[in-house]
Amino acid sequence: MIPKGNPAHIKTLRDLGKPGVRLSMPNPKWEGVARQIQISLRKAGGPALERMVYDTxxxxxxxxxxxxxxxxxxxxxxxxxxxxxxxxxxxxxxxEQAGHPISNIPICSESSSVADGCVSHLRQTLSLCFERACRDSFANSSRIRFANSCSAAARY
Incomplete structure (x- = not known):
């Protein structure tokens, strides 16, 4: 994302490491997108570019x-x-669509990072939550209480 007209002439992620280029970046402490950006920076310019942007x-x-x-x-x-x-x-x-003086520079596919890891983690988390909810719900259901009861033992 750049101001309309691209006054700093940014073309690639590597340009973000140039001296004098001022950046606004998501904080990795609380912005999940920062992890994906750090991966993309490493793909584009190695650990040195990531350190330049997020440390130096x-x-x-x-x-x-x-x-x-x-x-x-x-x-x-x-x-x-x-x-x-x-x-x-x-x-x-x-x-851009809101009419703000902002432009979009696409990140080349070699440097791009898709949030697959986040989706995978989310799937695992949701799966575990769903599993627990089902187990807890099932464990508290009348069928389970009946199956463990003396009445069920006598009947079956």
Missing amino acids: KVKNGETILTHIHHRQTPLFLMQGLADAGVTWKSEAIFQ
């Missing part, structure tokens, strides 16, 4: 980490506080 530039003030939500990134771009920021693709498209 944070320390020297060239990277602002969001402190509320990744929706701060388009705000910081529109306020002139940042030259670029990485968020969900849908967020950049939404900002």
Whole structure:
């Protein structure tokens, strides 16, 4: 995501590591998208690019980490506080469609990161929650209580 007109001439993720390019990035402490961005940065420029964006530039003030939500990134771009920021693709498209002076630069497929791990983790979590809910519900049902009762033992 960049301001309309791309004044910093950002073309790839590697450009985010250039000196003087000011960034607004999701905070990895509470933004799940930050994990995917870190993976994409490593794919594009190795661990050095990730360190530059999320460590060096944070320390020297060239990277602002969001402190509320990744929706701060388009705000910081529109306020002139940042030259670029990485968020969900849908967020950049939404900002463009809303008529905000924001543009979207696609990340090349070699550097792109899909949130499969998050989906997989979510599936596992939901599966476990569903399993527990079913087990707890079933365990408390009248059929289970009957099957464990003296009446059931006498009948079967």
